[in-house]
Amino acid sequence: MTVHFQEVVPVDTYSVQSKGVLNEVDQNVLTLLYQPLIGAFAHSLYLTLWCEAKMNHQSKKHQHLMNITQFSLKDILSGRKKLEAIGLLKTLKKDGESSREYIYELQLPLSPKAFFTDGFLSIYLFNRLGQTKFNEIRESFLIPQADSSGFTEVTASFSDVFTSLHPSEMTSKSYSEINENVVSENVSFLEKGVQGKVTFGETDFDFEAMVNQISTFVVPKEVITPKLKESIYKLAYIYQLEPMDMSRQIQNVYYSTGEINVENLRREIQKWYRFEHEEGLPVLALRTQPVHLKALQGMEPKSQEEELIKYFEEVSPFRLLEDYSGTTPSEVDLKLVAYCMLDQNLTPGVTNVLLDYVLSGNDMKLAKGLIERIASHWARKKVQTVPEAMALARDEKRKSKEWQEKKTSKPKFYNGNQKPNVSVPDWLKPETNPAKEDENSSTNEDENRKWLESLLNNSK
Template structure:
């Protein structure tokens, strides 16, 4: 896992440039549509960089950015990554002998129409805001269109207002002076309507595998244009489609329509998804830990704890709940998972640790209040990896144990029967000086058996 100071340090310099200009409606789009997805700090970082770009073009150190925002470099890097991922920022880096130089190129946001018809960001906004708030926000961007069918178009034409130029004024020399490139090499004119776009890495979907499963007798390969390829990556990511499923949808569309476009492919996949998932939007519970945040990526576990880390990193929260119960997770439990991942922005791996901890400590019940309290605490701690979450879970257990002991000593604690739930090995506080009794040895054996059965059931 790459730590922030390996990527940027306070003395590294940066310059900011803009790809276009911000209009009044863009500010509303950033605040109402992008901010719920990237968070308040990333939105603030974007506006800070935009102000700096319009003030001057001087090169600054990242220490300056830390002073202005009053945030740590780790938080600034996290906010920067969110802006890059959502299509609002491009970052360029040059490594020198003693430091690194960055250029931050700000991208204007999508227009309201492009955002809500994108079929990608709008789904994530829907999941973040909920149906009622999503519709309210979308309606705030509506523009009333007047019915002009009973009116006559009386708009003046150019030639009705302006006189034509004399032939002497249209010399070839004048035309050449107008059309030649008079801009310096390091400058460009502002463009209106240029915006950034979300780009998904090719590792998110095996495109070649999908192509190999498409019959060339049904769909000619030239149909898969670069624009359609980009849409396929996005649709596969949103709807969690495997190459086999995507190839079937493409062949169905082309066979029925004789052509294929981004829009008719999206409609076909939406129809298929509704049939498969009973009108539900894609659930985040099916996502797994991102590769950059996997502590054991490409490594073999060397201990029982590492085996559990690997398990939490490889399965989705949905699969973890399914492993625990042996049945399909309930809608109530999936809503708690969505709260952790959407409202508190926890990663799938961290969510897995939280679910495992609460189930182990709470008689196999996912208590809403307990989930929300721990999730908000871990979010404030900025836990992103499984080991970080496991350490926080150990702290939670220690604090609960201390609280129980204090209540017992004060005499105000009424003993209740403790649920017969085995606590995972990784939750136990490691102590080197404890004397192992026959009873503790027996408990340890039971814990090992529990962990082995859990790992075996997840394979």
């Protein structure tokens, strides 16, 4: 492990440079979004370097930085590396005979939109702050947009306001003066700046091994674009995926959607991770209805229906399946629970109603196709509470009963499974004695008909 004085000592010099300026939004992003990730000192170090970049560009010793921040060189180096890792700082070094010289290039923070849609930094911020605080901070960066429906744009164009130049004013001398190189090589124009971004060492993930695991029959090679490659490195780092796991996720996405981009790959990996790790089958199925979605929270049931609502709200899908079978639910059944709660985003209480509805009406069997059809329907209806789910279940049952009644009321036709009602041909009838015809006719006709039906059935 490298100790700090092997990288920098107080007599090493540094200079700070930047190509942009911090506006008010940038400062809010730094304080509210970056500071929870890098800590107060790294945040303070960044602002200190910005002040030095604005004041002068002369080289200073790191001893000066220690005096300004009142922190040790070890802490300064630690804060500097955090800024580098988060994409706010680039560091250049030149070794001299007796000391080293550093150039610190400050990078602008991401815009609020870029930060929250990055899918990388936002995940770390969510885990650091929790859902409530994360949502609160995110909403503080939202700007309400006025409804422009019914309005017509009346913005003036350049030609509406300014007149064109006379040909005499557009001389070659003017062009030469404008294009004259008045900027020396060691300076540059002040710009808004390029936003910093997080980079990864490609050696951390064996990209070639992942590509070799992907079947070209499933995913064409040209699908893996440079932008997607960069995201693959990030996602592999966040979710600790091995090349084999990542190749499987890429093939799953492309096979199911026919295309692959950063967003649908991220969704697939997030679903896989939740399923395999923090929210695996048993853990996910042990969840109960959220308190804010309980219709009878803190209330005593006053009817049989309310008792049933209370039951669905208080037990987990795992417990409900246990109550039905008296044994531990099978992995197949738990995967159906995971489908309802992960893929269709149904709440535990609504999932309980769905399971009960299918089990009670399907001879205690969880039919996969029926579960998926109803779950997707309820998801589209945005069902979240147990009473809403029970109302839909009653409606499903009523429609099913009406359909069955219509089906049974229709005239029956031969459908291939029913036995045909045919008379026995004369040539199959045995010869009979007229004297015994009346006595045996009924018996023989029944036996012949049975034999013919058996013959017909066996020949199918």
